[in-house]
Amino acid sequence: MPVHMITMPKWGLSMEQGQVNGWLKALGEKVGKGDEVLDVETDKIASGVECAFDGILRRQIAQEGDTLPVGALLAVVSDEATTEAEIDQAVEAFQRDFVPASADTADVGPQPEKAQIGGRTIRYLKIGEGGTPVVLIHGFGGDLNNWLFNHADLAAHRAVWALDLPGHGESGKAVEAGDADELAASVIAFLDDRGIGRAHLVGHSMGSLVAMTVADKAPQRVASLSLIAGAGLGKEINREYIDGFVAGSSRNTIKPHLTKLFADPSLVTRQLVEDIVKYKRLEGVNEALQKIAASAFEGNVQRKLYRDRLATLAPRTLVIWGAQDQIIPASHAQGLAGDVSVHVVEGKGHMVQMEAASEVNRLLNDFFGD
Known part of the structure; x- marks a missing residue:
């Protein structure tokens, strides 16, 4: 050996x-x-x-x-x-x-860019070429960096795009209703602007709801759906987390909520908390998050569900969940009707694409198949 x-x-x-x-x-x-x-x-x-x-x-x-x-x-x-x-x-x-790469010589690869799409600034990142493109859609309060452990592996055989939804990351913060229809329309506009005719859509948490709404509105644009800890597949959601994230404005007030995202709370680093606090203090962020939350949830219940017709939204659908998810119960992955592939990863939480990146990347690459 x-x-x-x-x-x-x-x-x-x-x-x-x-x-x-x-x-x-x-x-x-x-x-x-x-x-x-x-x-x-x-x-x-x-x-x-x-x-x-x-x-x-x-x-x-x-x-x-x-x-x-x-x-x-x-x-x-x-x-x-x-x-x-x-x-x-x-x-x-x-x-x-072995020669360590210096800051001057390191190949940092592709960097995020910004474009004016549909009257608002959208930040995005593209890695890889060829194949049927993959579009990564983050969840509530996230951004394209939620996929930092996934970009490279998924881009080995195809173009991979990730974007910041309106109200998030470095995209424009203004939203109107802030509902899934508006966010899905921004994704479709992004596909149009970047010349992406048909793509594998991968959504995390609220991004899953957005991906399913894109498939509902424009089924011809969707080669497959991959839903990771997805909103829109069951009623229950941890509203205490949502409200705490929206209200938090300092390290001490927001860290207790961020630890709920992971099965292992020690994975929440000081830098991660500081990055979220910095984002939360940007002008327009809280107003956008409040609108999005109000449109998506009523009490502890999700307003918009695709559970009963999930199998009809796209040619193929994959569902991945962390068994210890504290935000959206992993039980929502059970009993899905139709030909839906389901994988529940033991010992991982809501950010399973980070906590079990290699396993999630293998599942996604096998599922894409091209």
Whole structure:
């Protein structure tokens, strides 16, 4: 068996380094493809680094507390037959040849852009080329960075677009009714403006409701629907979270609500909280979020549901949920009528596309199939 290297991943376009928070697998322990081996924190979020190989964890190169650049050696995986001398030789060769990318020379790749679409500013990001395009639609209070662990893997074989919905991120903050119809119309206008005739729509949370509304309004534009922790598939929603997110304006008032997004609350980093607080303080944000919330929810009940006709909205539909979702119950994934593919990921929460990025990316790529 060859000597396999686990290196510091690059999560998102701006990541340059990560800090090792701790090891999740012990030295000498068997590891499998998809197992989380250690925990790394970036300036955006903490997450587990997954192993891409089957074997035994033979070396823990990085130590807890180390801050290392993208691409740096973290661990070595091999089998029992590989000698210590062979591992020493492989590690020495890697370390000798590894050159960290500097801020001046790093290839940061595509960057978000902005365009005037339908009378408002829309920020978007495109990665990859060819294939049937994928369009990623974030949830309530989110932005295109909610997909930072997914962009690159999904763009390996196709063009992938992500946008900030009106009222969110760096798109224009003004909304009229703020309902799903208005947000869906902005997505259709985006497709028109970017020349995207037909796309796989991937929605997270409220973005799922928006994606289904696009499919309802313009079915010819939708190659498939992928709904992650989707709104619009059942009545219940954690209104306390929605109200707390809207009302929160400081680190102390908003962090307790953000921790509900993850099964592991330690994944909410200081930078993540500060980014949300900065967004919440922008002019027009609270008014937009209040309108969107009022149009989407009545008490603890979602107003607009597609559950009974989900299977008729698109040629194919995939539903993914985190079993420990504290915002929208994972039970909404059960009992869906028609030919709908459903995957519930154990031990993960509402932001399952971040917490279980590799698994979600595999499910999506297999589902797209092109």
